[in-house]
Amino acid sequence: MISVRSLATDSKNQQKADVIVAGGGTAGIAAAVCAARDGAQTLLIERRGALGGMACNALVHTLCGLYLLRDDDTHPLAYSNEGFPREFAERLIAAGGASSPVRMGKLDVLPHDPTALAAVADNLTRRTPNLTVFLHTDLTRVETAAGQIQAVQLRSQGCAMEVSVKSLIDASGDAEAVALAGADFEVAPTDRLQRPAYIFGIGGALENALAGDARLKLAHLISSAVTSGHLSSEALGVAFRHGMGKSEIWATLDLQADPYDPCLPECLSRVESCGRRVSLEIIRFLRLHAPGFENAEITRTPLQAGIRESRRVSGVASLTGEDILHGRLGENPVALACWPLELRENARGARLRFPTENRPAGISLDCLRSRTYKNLFVAGRCISCTHEAQASIRVTGTCLATGEAAGKAAAAFSK
Amino acid sequence: MAENPAAIAEKEAKLLSIISSDILEIGPEFAVTDDLFEAGLDSMSIMRLLIQVETAFGSRIPVAQVNRENFSTVSKIVALIPVA
Ligand SMILES: Cc1cc2nc3c(=O)[nH]c(=O)nc-3n(C[C@H](O)[C@H](O)[C@H](O)COP(=O)(O)OP(=O)(O)OC[C@H]3O[C@@H](n4cnc5c(N)ncnc54)[C@H](O)[C@@H]3O)c2cc1C
Numbered sequence: 001m002i003s004v005r006s007l008a009t010d011s012k013n014q015q016k017a018d019v020i021v022a023g024g025g026t027a028g029i030a031a032a033v034c035a036a037r038d039g040a041q042t043l044l045i046e047r048r049g050a051l052g053g054m055a056c057n058a059l060v061h062t063l064c065g066l067y068l069l070r071d072d073d074t075h076p077l078a079y080s081n082e083g084f085p086r087e088f089a090e091r092l093i094a095a096g097g098a099s100s101p102v103r104m105g106k107l108d109v110l111p112h113d114p115t116a117l118a119a120v121a122d123n124l125t126r127r128t129p130n131l132t133v134f135l136h137t138d139l140t141r142v143e144t145a146a147g148q149i150q151a152v153q154l155r156s157q158g159c160a161m162e163v164s165v166k167s168l169i170d171a172s173g174d175a176e177a178v179a180l181a182g183a184d185f186e187v188a189p190t191d192r193l194q195r196p197a198y199i200f201g202i203g204g205a206l207e208n209a210l211a212g213d214a215r216l217k218l219a220h221l222i223s224s225a226v227t228s229g230h231l232s233s234e235a236l237g238v239a240f241r242h243g244m245g246k247s248e249i250w251a252t253l254d255l256q257a258d259p260y261d262p263c264l265p266e267c268l269s270r271v272e273s274c275g276r277r278v279s280l281e282i283i284r285f286l287r288l289h290a291p292g293f294e295n296a297e298i299t300r301t302p303l304q305a306g307i308r309e310s311r312r313v314s315g316v317a318s319l320t321g322e323d324i325l326h327g328r329l330g331e332n333p334v335a336l337a338c339w340p341l342e343l344r345e346n347a348r349g350a351r352l353r354f355p356t357e358n359r360p361a362g363i364s365l366d367c368l369r370s371r372t373y374k375n376l377f378v379a380g381r382c383i384s385c386t387h388e389a390q391a392s393i394r395v396t397g398t399c400l401a402t403g404e405a406a407g408k409a410a411a412a413f414s415k
Numbered sequence: 416m417a418e419n420p421a422a423i424a425e426k427e428a429k430l431l432s433i434i435s436s437d438i439l440e441i442g443p444e445f446a447v448t449d450d451l452f453e454a455g456l457d458s459m460s461i462m463r464l465l466i467q468v469e470t471a472f473g474s475r476i477p478v479a480q481v482n483r484e485n486f487s488t489v490s491k492i493v494a495l496i497p498v499a
Contacts, residue, residue, distance in 0.1 A: 212482075213481065213482040213483055215458040216458055216461055216481050216482060216483065216486065217478055217481050217482075218458065219458045219459070219461045219462045219465070219481075220461075220462075220465055220476075220478045220481045221478065222462060223461075223462035223463070223465045223466050224465075224475070224478075226462075226466070227466055227469065236459075236462050236463065236466075237459070238459070239457070239458060239459045240458070254459075348459065348460065348463065349457065349459040349460055351440060
């Protein structure tokens, strides 16, 4: 065991924190900053080298769920969660890491730059008193006794450290802390899990490479190449979209990945290598055959394939798809979900289910609390909800909101 | 040579059934003149549509004819399929 200077110690020289946040995605960033602002000595740990989770490392490049739904743009645009989600979006815009909101079909979204999002999170967490961030650090064990989490074991660069904790927030996306603690969780049947995707960035294409009917013509080129055997069939899962500026194009390659189990290393390995292989096939093909892509190249590769859904904690309460579709506010909601159910149970694109009259649904604190351990909170895409509801609440805007709520609740619990 | 109306109607019905069973979520009331893009057709689903058209009708629609206008309804797509 090693000890780290930035952590406080108790009378027995054990390192301690009031709140530990496991996972530094959008939910973990929000949870850690908000817990620390409420006075809790907070430690945010993140396995990879950057904060942001999927919205940085998997190259997700659009923040969804930040704004209330509206029929058309004659209605004013309004944030669905005024607290930390709004603050974070505004910081990102001010730093040039996000453009301004864009209307996509019936939805308003905020395109962002994945690296800039991580930098804004670095800056914000560094300037937040009471907050320590450890990157390249993995939560590896959770010690429990008497129905509570007592301590956690962390591992970084071959060194283990033990930290006692008053409350733990699982913002790992995959409910890893929940699983390590032996707390209850659920996973959808493998054929229903939302499918993963491999996102990569393309630079060097002409600015009009996606203009007018170009996207449909690209679809024709790719589908012909798949039929003739010049591209792998997985290429049929690709969609192209401009980044914040017209000079960058994002390619999102939805993968069927059967048999799919995002908690198994052999499956994740298969997804990563398939995404890598097909992304290279696609760029070679585009350079040779697609007008405007003659000098295109892959400018960004993801640090990990994008995982939309895996474990969900079993909480004190559980949000359902019906709650979202009927816009049920419930009593004392701590966060609002306002994204439609975005079902991606296969690699053929999204099916959207909109809530009645665009009403947002309330998420109660009980959906952010493990039913097994009372000092275990959960935020982000693995909160307590059904598979259907997860298709709405997984978006980053809602993750920021559940992060804020979990952070405040964990800080209050630790007092 | 113009194709006879019964043959066109048959092709339209076949394409509509392909689209409703495999490409888009459309109800039984969806008409061959209704807008496919409004019903959710996009650059990803059109790839499968093109492959299905080729399989079902034995011919490929040339890339020059692929545009939003030509693919906006079932009738317009059927008009692009070369007469066998
Ligand atoms: C392909 C794809 C496209 C998407 N598109 C959009 C979109 O356009 N707009 C949108 O808003 N949302 C989109 N989403 C959904 C959204 O990106 C994610 O659901 C959201 O970012 C999840 O945030 P999170 O903080 O809950 O989890 P994550 O972003 O998964 O973050 C969890 C973090 O925890 C870390 N971690 C996990 N376990 C441990 C551990 N044991 N120790 C230390 N660290 C750990 C991980 O490294 C990770 O950084 C998309 C998702 C995918 C996969």
